[in-house]
Amino acid sequence: MQDSLFANVQELPRDPILGLTEAFVADKAPHRVNLGVGVYQDENGKVPLLACVKQAEEALLSKTAPHTYVPIDGLPAYDSAVAQMVFSDSADLAKVATIQALGGTGALKLGAELLRVISPNAKVWISDPSWENHRALFSAAGFAVETYPYYGADGELDFAGLVKTLAAIPAGDIVLLHACCHNPTGLDLSHDQWRQIAKIVRERGLTPFLDTAYMGFAEGLEADAFSVRLFASDGGPLFVSFSFSKSLSLYGERVGALSVLTASAAERARVLSQLKRIARITYSSPPGHGAASAALVLADPALRKQWDDELGGMRERIKKMRKLLAEKLSERLPGRDFSYIVRQNGMFSYSRLTAAQAIALREKYAVYALDSGRICVAALNEKNIDYVSECVAKVMTEV
Numbered sequence: 001m002q003d004s005l006f007a008n009v010q011e012l013p014r015d016p017i018l019g020l021t022e023a024f025v026a027d028k029a030p031h032r033v034n035l036g037v038g039v040y041q042d043e044n045g046k047v048p049l050l051a052c053v054k055q056a057e058e059a060l061l062s063k064t065a066p067h068t069y070v071p072i073d074g075l076p077a078y079d080s081a082v083a084q085m086v087f088s089d090s091a092d093l094a095k096v097a098t099i100q101a102l103g104g105t106g107a108l109k110l111g112a113e114l115l116r117v118i119s120p121n122a123k124v125w126i127s128d129p130s131w132e133n134h135r136a137l138f139s140a141a142g143f144a145v146e147t148y149p150y151y152g153a154d155g156e157l158d159f160a161g162l163v164k165t166l167a168a169i170p171a172g173d174i175v176l177l178h179a180c181c182h183n184p185t186g187l188d189l190s191h192d193q194w195r196q197i198a199k200i201v202r203e204r205g206l207t208p209f210l211d212t213a214y215m216g217f218a219e220g221l222e223a224d225a226f227s228v229r230l231f232a233s234d235g236g237p238l239f240v241s242f243s244f245s246k247s248l249s250l251y252g253e254r255v256g257a258l259s260v261l262t263a264s265a266a267e268r269a270r271v272l273s274q275l276k277r278i279a280r281i282t283y284s285s286p287p288g289h290g291a292a293s294a295a296l297v298l299a300d301p302a303l304r305k306q307w308d309d310e311l312g313g314m315r316e317r318i319k320k321m322r323k324l325l326a327e328k329l330s331e332r333l334p335g336r337d338f339s340y341i342v343r344q345n346g347m348f349s350y351s352r353l354t355a356a357q358a359i360a361l362r363e364k365y366a367v368y369a370l371d372s373g374r375i376c377v378a379a380l381n382e383k384n385i386d387y388v389s390e391c392v393a394k395v396m397t398e399v
């Protein structure tokens with residue numbers, strides 16, 4: 001008998017976040033809380049269906065259009081609406097190649113594969129720490145992945161370390177930056193710091209890649225586009241991955257886009273042809289429904305306004321939870337400063353829980369946080385915040 005084809009296939013470790021969710025689901029404690037997730041939840045702990053999306057979907061359904069193929073590079077109305085929203089007038093859109101992608105991850109993958117064609121010998125630099133898929137995705141595309149300092153030993157942004165490392169990166173390397181709402185730390189650059197980084201990146205001839213998965217969750221759609229528009233305003237080159245998963249709560253529909261700012265309309269056409277080839281051999285063409293809904297929300301002034309309001313509601317609820325958590329922890333642990341929780345942006349907080357404390361939180365109190373101390377603030381609500389802050393305060397003193 002021949003050995004099975006799969007006899008030597010290695011079992012890979014589980015995704016740490018999914019593993020945590022599985023453990024949470026298996027936990028029978030009635031008071032259990034899952035702060036490990038990466039999705040926005042409303043006050044009732046539910047992932048919302050935004051009213052703007054529901055209305056767009058109803059309008060689409062009433063048209064009963066056939067389910068034909070979407071063009072390889074996506075729905076034209078969607079691509080142009082995304083480019084317009086992300087860049088506004090910071091770039092000449094005739095020089096921007098935008099392609100619909102399967103969420104933000106799909107956009108990063110398209111960008112990574114294009115960069116393999118253009119800059120095969122470059123290294124990719126990501127923040128330390130970063131969203132764990134960044135390293136995996138760029139490594140799988142064949143790049144050596146290095147890190148630049150980001151999270152300091154004091155729990156604040158290590159800007160000096162970031163600048164020092166960037167200033168020594170060889171020309172031609174690729175620098176991946178989080179456009180806003182850094183995942184996992186929640187620490188963002190100030191406008192002035194962004195200007196300094198953009199200057200170094202351009203002076204050294206590095207290729208900036210801005211991952212934009214949480215636009216609208218820090219200060220609003222316009223304000224959060226600052227970093228992208230800053231890098232775009234000097235003419236590029238620039239890669240921008242974009243995701244509507246969180247901002248339109250369209251996680252499962254896989255709605256994202258990659259935009260590449262080139263130096264001319266002719267370059268744009270050539271770059272787009274390469275991106276289309278990558279899409280064609282990977283998944284042929286993207287799904288239609290989510291992108292059509294997003295395009296309608298962006299094009300219809302009433303739906304667009306409604307989206308702004310609903311996104312504002314999500315953003316403000318997260319900010320309220322940050323404030324409450326910081327207040328409740330300060331009450332329980334007087335003398336300690338929890339203002340960092342309020343200063344962080346987006347769905348996540350690097351809570352400054354150690355791995356041992358995160359484990360104790362899980363095992364003793366059924367509150368699930370990542371071992372890195374990352375918690376999803378959007379999973380907090382008025383019903384669980386007292387319990388969570390009580391348990392966090394306990395492990396912070398006992399462990």
Ligand SMILES: Cc1ncc(COP(=O)(O)O)c(C=O)c1O
Nearest residue numbers: 038103104105131183213243245
């Ligand atoms: C920093 C960052 N980039 C990209 C993504 C991917 O987004 P999507 O779910 O749209 O693929 C995420 C999702 O969690 C993220 O946190």
